[in-house]
Amino acid sequence: MGITQILFWFLSALALFSAVMVIASRNPVYSVLWLIVVFFAISGHYLLLNAQFLAIVNIIVYAGAIMVLFLFVIMLMNLHKSSEPKRNKWLNIAGVLAGGCLLLVLVAALKSAETKSSMAVMGTGDIGLIENLGKALFTDYVIPFEISSVLFLSAMVGAVVLGKKESSFRSEKESA
Amino acid sequence: MQNVLQIVWLIPFLPLIGFLINGLFRKQLSKSLIAIIACTTVLASFVLSIWVFLQVKGGNSHVAEYFNLISAGSLKVPFAFQIDALSSLFLLIITGIGFIIHVYSTSYMKEETREHYGRYFSYLNLFVFSMLLLVMGANYVIMYLGWEGVALCSYLLIGYWFKNTEFSKAANKAFIMNRIGDLAFLLALFWIFSKTGSLNFDVVFSKGPLLDSSDITIITLLLFFGATAKSAQIPLYTWLPDAMAGPTPVSALIHAATMVNAGIYMITRSEALYSLAPVTQNVVAITGLATAILAATIALKQNDIKKVLAYSTVSQLGYIFLALGLGAYTAGIFHVMTHAFFKALLFLAAGSVIHAMGGEQDIRKMGGLKGKLKITYITFVVGCLAISGIPPFSGFFSKDAILLSAFEHNKVLYVLALFGALLTAYYMFRLLFLTFNGSFRGTQEQKDHLHEGPATMTLSLIVLAILSFAGGFIGIPEVFATGGDKLSEFLSPVVPVFREGAVSHSTEIILMVLTAVLVIVVIVMAWLRFRKYQQVEEKGIGKFLENKWYVDELYDNVIVNPLSRFGDFLKNVFDRSVVDGLVNGVGRLVNYGSRQIRLLQSGQVTGYVLLMVLSMLLIFVVQFFLRK
Amino acid sequence: MPVNYYIFLSLALFAIGIVGVLVRRNAIVFFMCIEIMLNAVNLLLVAFSKMHHANQAAGLANVGIDGQLFVFFIMVVAAAEVSVGLAIIVMLFRNVHSVNVNFLNRLKH
Numbered sequence: 001m002g003i004t005q006i007l008f009w010f011l012s013a014l015a016l017f018s019a020v021m022v023i024a025s026r027n028p029v030y031s032v033l034w035l036i037v038v039f040f041a042i043s044g045h046y047l048l049l050n051a052q053f054l055a056i057v058n059i060i061v062y063a064g065a066i067m068v069l070f071l072f073v074i075m076l077m078n079l080h081k082s083s084e085p086k087r088n089k090w091l092n093i094a095g096v097l098a099g100g101c102l103l104l105v106l107v108a109a110l111k112s113a114e115t116k117s118s119m120a121v122m123g124t125g126d127i128g129l130i131e132n133l134g135k136a137l138f139t140d141y142v143i144p145f146e147i148s149s150v151l152f153l154s155a156m157v158g159a160v161v162l163g164k165k166e167s168s169f170r171s172e173k174e175s176a
Numbered sequence: 177m178q179n180v181l182q183i184v185w186l187i188p189f190l191p192l193i194g195f196l197i198n199g200l201f202r203k204q205l206s207k208s209l210i211a212i213i214a215c216t217t218v219l220a221s222f223v224l225s226i227w228v229f230l231q232v233k234g235g236n237s238h239v240a241e242y243f244n245l246i247s248a249g250s251l252k253v254p255f256a257f258q259i260d261a262l263s264s265l266f267l268l269i270i271t272g273i274g275f276i277i278h279v280y281s282t283s284y285m286k287e288e289t290r291e292h293y294g295r296y297f298s299y300l301n302l303f304v305f306s307m308l309l310l311v312m313g314a315n316y317v318i319m320y321l322g323w324e325g326v327a328l329c330s331y332l333l334i335g336y337w338f339k340n341t342e343f344s345k346a347a348n349k350a351f352i353m354n355r356i357g358d359l360a361f362l363l364a365l366f367w368i369f370s371k372t373g374s375l376n377f378d379v380v381f382s383k384g385p386l387l388d389s390s391d392i393t394i395i396t397l398l399l400f401f402g403a404t405a406k407s408a409q410i411p412l413y414t415w416l417p418d419a420m421a422g423p424t425p426v427s428a429l430i431h432a433a434t435m436v437n438a439g440i441y442m443i444t445r446s447e448a449l450y451s452l453a454p455v456t457q458n459v460v461a462i463t464g465l466a467t468a469i470l471a472a473t474i475a476l477k478q479n480d481i482k483k484v485l486a487y488s489t490v491s492q493l494g495y496i497f498l499a500l501g502l503g504a505y506t507a508g509i510f511h512v513m514t515h516a517f518f519k520a521l522l523f524l525a526a527g528s529v530i531h532a533m534g535g536e537q538d539i540r541k542m543g544g545l546k547g548k549l550k551i552t553y554i555t556f557v558v559g560c561l562a563i564s565g566i567p568p569f570s571g572f573f574s575k576d577a578i579l580l581s582a583f584e585h586n587k588v589l590y591v592l593a594l595f596g597a598l599l600t601a602y603y604m605f606r607l608l609f610l611t612f613n614g615s616f617r618g619t620q621e622q623k624d625h626l627h628e629g630p631a632t633m634t635l636s637l638i639v640l641a642i643l644s645f646a647g648g649f650i651g652i653p654e655v656f657a658t659g660g661d662k663l664s665e666f667l668s669p670v671v672p673v674f675r676e677g678a679v680s681h682s683t684e685i686i687l688m689v690l691t692a693v694l695v696i697v698v699i700v701m702a703w704l705r706f707r708k709y710q711q712v713e714e715k716g717i718g719k720f721l722e723n724k725w726y727v728d729e730l731y732d733n734v735i736v737n738p739l740s741r742f743g744d745f746l747k748n749v750f751d752r753s754v755v756d757g758l759v760n761g762v763g764r765l766v767n768y769g770s771r772q773i774r775l776l777q778s779g780q781v782t783g784y785v786l787l788m789v790l791s792m793l794l795i796f797v798v799q800f801f802l803r804k
Numbered sequence: 805m806p807v808n809y810y811i812f813l814s815l816a817l818f819a820i821g822i823v824g825v826l827v828r829r830n831a832i833v834f835f836m837c838i839e840i841m842l843n844a845v846n847l848l849l850v851a852f853s854k855m856h857h858a859n860q861a862a863g864l865a866n867v868g869i870d871g872q873l874f875v876f877f878i879m880v881v882a883a884a885e886v887s888v889g890l891a892i893i894v895m896l897f898r899n900v901h902s903v904n905v906n907f908l909n910r911l912k913h
Contacts (some may be wrong), residue, residue, distance in 0.1 A: 008805055012813050014569065019817055019840050025823030028832050035836050038817075042843050054846075054875050061879055062839070066886050073890050077897050095826025098789045103819035105793060108847060109800035110811055120807045121858040127869045128850075129856040136869045139877070148880045155884035162891035174906050779909025781834075785825050 004122050007048060015041035028079050032070045039063040047118060114164030180299045184240050184257055187224050187267060188308035190217040192346045195301035197498050202294020210290075211282040215295035218278050218304055222271035229264045236262070236414035239314045239378070246317065250373055258377060262670040265798040266311040266441055267511065269516050273433040273640075274304045275785035276363060280524050280636040281425040283629060284531060296336060300429065303329035307434050311441060311725040315376040319442065323361065323406070326435050327354040333430060334422040348419035353415040357405020361442075364398035367391070381448035389453070396449050403439025408490045409497055410466045414728055416490055420482040424527030427482060432489050437512050440493070443500050444509060451503065452802035461501025461585075465592055468494030470725065472599035476606070477722040480537050481526045484607050488563065489519055491600060498593060499578045502585045505671040506664045510651045513663075514570035516563040518787035521640035525556040528629050528637065533622055539610045545708055548626040551634045553612050555641040560608050562644040564601035564695050567688070570648030576688055577651065583687060584679055594691065601695045605702035643690050653684070738753075810851035817844035819855040831893045835886060842882050846875045 018037040025031045039062045126132055130144035137145055194217035198210050205213070232238075237260035239554075246253040257263075273526035278300060285296055306329055310322025335347030369375055371391050372383040383390065384729070403409070408416035408431075419431050430436075443450060443460070450457055468491045475487035492515050530537055532549055546553040562569040565576065575597060583590040616623055628634060651663040679687075720726070817840055824837030853871025859868045893903060900907045 005805070008809070012809075015813070016816055016820070019820040020893060022836055022840065023820065023828060023833065028830055031833050031836055035839065038840060038844065042847055046850055047848055049850050051854075051872055053851050054850060054872055057876065057879060058843075060847075061883055062843075066839070066883060069886060069890055070832060070836065076894070077903065079830070079832070081905060089785070090829045095782075095786060096784060096823055098793065099823035100824060102789060102793050102796070102822060103815055105796045105800070106815050106819075107812060109796060110808075111814070113811075115806075118807045118855045119858060120805055120810055120854040122805060122854070125854060125857050127853065127857055127866060128872055130868065132869060133872060133876070136866060136873060139871055144877060146879060149847050151880065151884050155887050159887045159891040162888070162895050675871040779906075781908055782826065782829065785822075789822055789826065 004048060007044070010121075011041045011044040011048070015045070023175045028074050029071065032067055032074065035070075036063045036067050039067070046128075048122055049128065050122065050125050053128055053133050183224065184228060184259055184312075185242065187221045187228070187271070187311060188305050189278055190221045190224075191301040191308065192302040195298045195305060198294045198301060199298035202291055202298065204694065205290075205294060207286070207290050207293050210294045210297050211278075213595070214301055215275065215278045215282065217301060218271055218275045221304070221308070222268075222275050225264065225267040225271045228259060228635065229268055232259060232261055232264045234779060235261070235667065237669055241314070251369065251375075252569075253315060253317045253375060256376075257312040257318075258314035259312070259668050260670050262441075262444060262509070263311050265513070265667070266437070267308065269306060269437070269513055270307050270434050272312065273516050273520050274300075274307075274429060276636045276639055277425050277429040277433070277520065277524070279632050280527070281423075283632045284425050284527055285423060296333075296423070299329055299332045299336070300426075301665050303430065303435075307438070310438055314378075315374075316368065316380070319376050319445075323402075323438060323442075324358065325436055326406070326430075327351060327358065330419065330430050330435055332352070333426040334419045336422055336426065339524040340421075343421035346415075346418040350415040350419050353412050354405050357402040357412055357439075359402075360398045360405075364395050364402065367395050367398065377445065381446075384449050384452055387452075392449055392453045393455050396446070396453040397459065399442060399446055399449075400456060400460055403443055404463070405439075405498075406442075407436045407439030407493050407497070409439075409463055410470065413467060413471065413490050414724075416733060417483050417724070418488040420480070424482065424523060424530055426529065427486070428520045428523030431486065432517040432523050436489065437516070440496050440500065440508060440512055443497075443741060444505050444671060447505055450500075451672070457501050457503065459501070461589070462496050464494045464497025464499075464501055465589060465596070466494070466749030468498065468596045469592060469599070470621050471495075472596050474724045476599065477718055479540050479722075481529065481539050481607065481611065482523075482537055483543075484603060484763075485519070485522055485537075488600065488604065489515075490520075491596065492519065492563070495575065495578050495593070495596070498589070502578075502581045502589075504581035505688055506580065506651075506661075506667055506750065507574065507581055508576055509667060509671070510663050511574035514562065514574040514644070514647050514707065517640060518559045518569075518571060518644040521637065522559040522563070524633070524637055524640065525552050527558060528633055529556075531629055531633070532626050533618065534625055536618060536622065539607060540709070541618045542611045542616070543614040543618075544612070544616040545626070549612075549628055551637060552629060556608060557639040558641040558644050560604045562564060563599060563604055564699065565691065566695060567692055568645075568648065570644055570646065572692070573648035573651050573653070576691065577653070579688065579691065580653075580679065580684060594694070594731075598694055598698045601698045602702050605699050606706050609702060609706035610709060613707060617709065625643065627683060689795050704730075723774040747785065781786065807851055807855045810848060814844040814848040816878060817841070817847070831896065831905045832890075834905055835889055835893075839882065839886070842878060846878055849868045849875050849878075871897075 015038050018034045019036040019042060024029045026032060039058060043055040043058045043063070046052070046058060105158065194214050195215055198205070202210065237258075239256050239258055241254045241256040243255050245253065245255040278297070281296070281300065285293060288296060303326065306322045306325025308322070310319050310326060313322060314318040331347045331351040331354075334350050335344050337343050338347075365375060368380055371387055372380050374380060374383075389393075405412040405415075416431055416436070420427050422430070450460075471487045471490035471494060473483050475491065478484045478487060492511070496508045496511050496515070499505070499511060528554060529542070529545060529549065532545070532552075533542065536542070558569070562571040565572045579590060579593055579597065583591045651661050653661060723729075776783070821837045821839075821841035821844065824840065826833060827835060828837065849871045853868035855868075856871070857868035895904055896908065900910060
């Protein structure tokens with residue numbers, strides 16, 4: 001078992017464990033921290049698959065920006081263990097069962113898929129390099145790329161509008 | 177003959193116009209105008225009828241076809257009128273008696289308000305129209321139209337004073353009983369059509385001999401059952417006495433002179449079928465005789481002047497059916513005619529009495545009226561003599577013809593029929609003596625009020641009295657004058673003449689004398705018994721008769737009450753629990769279901785996600801595992 | 805590594821994300837679970853892209869690059885979604901003083 005395999009198993013175990021910890025933690029702050037671990041583990045997978053660009057972007061965008069945003073919001077609202085909403089035990093059991101069943105069904109379905117012999121090439125291949133991706137992105141995918149910038153703009157505007165203190169809306173609602 | 181056709185449709189059409197005018201404008205027209213319109217239209221029809229009568233006298237017969245009433249597949253029903261001796265005779269009776277009764281009504285009903293006055297006369301006109309349609313129709317469908325129209329008018333007129341619940345109930349009873357008969361008639365029509373493919377008289381009668389005897393028997397029995405309702409025979413006669421709820425002229429018109437003859441006319445018209453069904457003929461004869469005697473016994477003990485006359489009508493109709501059953505159609509028609517005269521007379525005279533008594537109908541509270549109501553008394557006596565069969569009044573000839581045919585047919589029938597005739601004489605003279613003889617038993621107020629009716633009433637009575645006296649002379653038996661039986665001769669193109677001469681003339685005379693003597697004896701008995709009124713409590717058989725053999729109660733208990741209990745069951749149990757339960761159940765189910773489904777739309781995001789996951793699960797399971 | 809391993813890893817992560825969505829009420833954790841699911845899909849996309857690249861390497865240098873670009877776009881959309889979503893959560897908190905997603909049903913009123 002080479003170093004790649006060892007890393008694969010390690011990172012997979014880390015990702016799964018951290019993901020479980022994300023949903024198991026009472027405190028949302030811990031959840032966020034565990035989620036960052038998940039992202040790092042997945043970035044590690046990307047690196048193993050020689051997709052350096054995505055690995056870096058994943059860390060910068062997700063683990064960096066988005067997670068900071070999460071933490072920021074959590075702290076803004078001063079959420080902690082005691083503010084965690086109460087749960088319904090039976091609904092939880094039902095949720096776990098439903099998720100488990102889904103997993104079971106999908107695994108059972110894909111177990112016999114014709115990908116058994118296929119290998120995901122590790123360590124080699126240069127499609128994941130910035131150079132190649134950049135070329136493809138700015139030639140074949142230039143329109144989606146530009147549209148995504150518009151999407152960002154609208155998301156930004158939307159976030160600002162939503163987050164603004166809407167005095168008119170609130171007073172209206174309170175009077176109603 | 178051709179010109180007859182051109183105007184013959186006017187005969188029923190004129191009363192229809194009268195009906196429309198009086199019915200639609202009854203609020204605008206004045207009473208005298210209403211009366212004039214109503215009487216004139218019927219009078220015009222009467223004049224036309226006389227004219228038609230003269231046209232067909234030589235044995236002419238014609239079918240006047242106007243347009244296709246129904247044309248559907250093989251069923252073609254033309255709107256056509258049958259003009260022959262039989263229908264023209266009935267036309268005369270209907271329009272003639274109808275006219276007299278219209279005139280009589282103008283005074284009898286004059287205390288009604290204008291609106292109701294118009295209503296009354298429009299109904300009368302409609303009735304005459306329906307009856308004319310019935311008689312003139314050249315096929316069973318037209319006849320059926322008239323048949324139903326007559327039932328409707330009788331309902332309307334019996335329930336004329338509709339604010340009185342009892343009267344409305346009597347109207348309902350008449351209508352429902354008639355419906356029972358109508359159903360049988362309708363079934364007969366279906367049967368006829370399915371067997372012969374037509375409903376026109378000429379086709380049906382010409383194909384009659386080709387049919388199975390069982391078919392003929394069933395058809396004729398169904399027709400006869402239909403006739404029992406209209407002509408008040410056992411078992412559907414009970415509506416007629418109750419129909420006395422209507423105004424008295426209506427009783428005279430409908431329940432004595434015309435409507436009840438519908439069944440008789442129908443059977444006579446279908447004579448070609450009946451002569452092929454001996455079984456039915458026996459049924460008709462026996463039913464007729466049984467009705468005659470049953471009704472006569474009931475009439476013996478009735479105290480309502482109109483009820484007595486009603487039962488006597490039923491009884492006389494029984495005689496006519498006896499004649500029809502024996503094949504003596506001419507005798508039957510003869511009696512129809514004379515009966516129309518004297519029964520209309522008796523009813524109108526009774527109406528005059530009731531009018532004078534201020535609405536009192538109980539003969540126990542009358543008596544001694546002959547001083548005050550001279551004309552009424554005399555005409556009533558004429559009517560009684562005629563109905564009892566005293567020679568030479570009209571009833572004598574017609575009843576004698578029936579008795580004679582019964583004698584030729586079967587001696588037992590003759591004896592029973594004679595017994596019935598004697599009963600007739602007895603109850604009629606009981607009625608006469610109780611009403612007009614003895615001392616007055618009403619209140620002082622009524623006594624002061626007693627007066628003869630106006631001229632229109634008395635004139636009507638006099639005309640009818642003359643007809644009742646002389647009406648018999650058109651059918652004088654062979655034994656008195658050769659060729660004296662004008663009626664048979666007149667009708668011979670349509671109905672077969674009863675086999676004359678089967679009984680020797682001497683026997684015939686002996687029988688006539690015997691009948692006359694017995695009737696006179698009975699009248700004397702009645703005189704001795706009822707000359708002075710005695711209050712007696714009826715008991716035993718008298719009570720049984722006074723209560724009309726408890727037939728009404730029997731019908732109530734056997735048919736009406738179970739039906740109404742069944743209706744109650746349907747209404748209270750079946751409808752409430754089953755039908756309502758079903759309807760409300762569907763509503764409740766939808767309500768319940770939507771309430772349950774509403775819970776899914778909780779707004780709880782978790783719930784939605786759970787459902788989404790479960791659906792995904794389902795889709796995957798179906799997609800991956802079940803589809804293979 | 806056989807691509808099957810990546811498939812099962814992704815499925816496992818995805819299922820964990822779903823279970824998280826089902827059992828947690830906290831809107832923020834809700835979003836985190838969604839991120840987990842998105843990442844599971846991303847991982848799978850990258851694995852498939854490498855698989856295709858290996859299978860069809862003959863002469864075609866860029867086979868499989870689409871998969872990685874899709875991951876890129878998914879990240880873009882996820883970032884936008886998170887920014888708007890967190891804004892919504894802040895609003896929800898401001899209005900009902902809770903981050904329980906089931907309070908979103910108060911939108912009905």
